[in-house]
Amino acid sequence: MPALPAHLDRDVALARDRANPLRDRRDLFLLPEGTVYLDGNSLGALPRAVPERLQETVTAEWGRDLISSWNTADWINLPRRVGARIGGILGVSGEDVWVSDSTSVSLFKTMVAACRLRPGRRAIVLERATFPTDGYIAASVARMLDLELRWCDSADPVAAIDEDAALVSLTHVDFRTGEMLDLPGVTRAAHDAGALVLWDLCHSTGAVPVDLVGPGVDFAVGCTYKYLNGGPGSPAFMYVAPRLQADLDQPLSGWMGHARPFDMELGYEPVAGVGRLASGTPPVLALSALEAALGVFEGVDPAELRAASLSLTDYFIELVDVRLGGALEVVTPREHARRGSQVSLRHPDAYGIVQALLARRVVGDFRTPDVARFGFAPLYVTHADVYDAVDHLVAVMAEEEFRRPEYATRNVVT
Template structure:
């Protein structure tokens, strides 16, 4: 079994804090501060605009993309970085719809992240398509011969429910449709295998389990069979075949490079590169085994200590990602009390206490402390103080 104490030591975790919110924002890798400072001092300061060539800034989105590819079951040259996750969802979905011009139905589920559904709704309106949203358990039955694109987030952001990517992708293909997967709550948390599942497109963010920092850039993957044909509606300068020819008309770059849009966020990518160093000797199978160990222990502990809380995640670890949620009628106040006591999770409306478990830095001691503090807060009623009911802008 991999020694996760080595990866835990690679992160700055504030004293007295048990951090179970890496599914929202990963903690800072210790190496990131120095890497960004060096980039600013040695590259931006000294090279100025020459850094695009001398320091490799221009090629950075592909270089970093190759490192993420290994964590999602993709190959070299198949992943590129840049922009936000919503932009990448828009690009991938528009490209997938264009590959099925005789069909105009997008299928998703009610557990998908709202931003993905907002993008799909707007794109459907602009392209004369229809967005069909069903219950997560009804997705397989809703795949029909009119479907153009199946668009799902692999791990549900509220419940942690994990879709069977290979099965649903195969069902979509049998119906003549394409499958687009959002890996926001998967990459760095579970054993993703896009190639093995034969998916068509995938996108994801890097500020959660990949620990790239707030606002870290997103990634996009296109299966090689679509790389030469995919034509996203959002065509940017960096995705041109010859950006510095300054042609008046757009010509898509070969392969995944056409999915680049704007100028890459070089400073943010430097921090992300430092964060990715921790993965060099770690296998996804070890990651997944540790994730299951932690989440199973947490569920058992909470149910024994706090029977009044209701499990809101699948009990079977094979159907769950690396997060666990419980329901409580005063979940927001309970979570604020937890945070004040040094156990950081988060709240999701209307009544969900959500806890993310990142094997890179969480361990069984974190589980034990979180269960103990949660039990105390629930049982002594200390959550019911006025300040814990005051809603903040970000929950």
């Protein structure tokens, strides 16, 4: 095997970690010793502050103070409070963000609300490579509102946008390839045609800073269990541009979105602002965990976050190129402007490769049909992790460990 170029050495990786201005953030997480965790793009690691906060919420707020905690612990305002924190990470006003439901439900609410703001227009445009739930929800919205579901190609989404488009709904960073779309450019083209835009930021927020205000994005939705580390099934956020909020008519108009829920009136009168996106009682335990988790982002400079992410993915790609010499295809774009915070490698035995790495305590995941995905959460993944992960990958490929019979059957969750 050719010698590794000096600049890719593990010592150089360690030096880069020492020079990272965000290096101390890793201590804010509880990470298992000896594991290289490259799956923060599926489930973020556990921030240290969460167990204590959950303990407090369960034993003191729920156990001792019981129902009075809706007022005394301000449970009722958790969706707004958590929304305000996420607004800080998104670079928008906290008043424009609401957190309450799963990503899928949040997509449903915002897609319907957007289409209702463009009556007379006939199409919802979304890309074929979208995350399945976005497509399934859009199909149902199209059936419900009698609209056309129009698929576009993510290489050129603008080609499918015309005067008939009510909504263009796209994923900013592709879950399979890690490719990042041109958010300002597509938003501009959609607006030029009179359509509204909705961006799914699941694979961006917390790792890839996005400017929503400059390009005038109308809606954004994103999960909080990936790079925001809110825990399994933590609720998603919805962003709505302030200019659209007064006319927002969302389809799940429950009592929590009413202007005066405890007046128990017969007629529905939505509260002003994004609070009208609420439907039912907020998930207090999940929101409490999420609120504590978001503390790890306090004071983080988005430019430093992006620089750390790109440095990690650059290093991973270069090591794979040099040490694996094309045995796995790097699917993720190499240009920074088109890359999120993950690197995807294509190989016919990708499932077995991911399992063999898992046995070596290097955690990535598999996406059908042939992609091994590695996510680089910039607050806790180090260059040394990257070096070690590729070292294990080299061993897995050299010994063909992915061929072991136990990897022939897929788990339910891959």
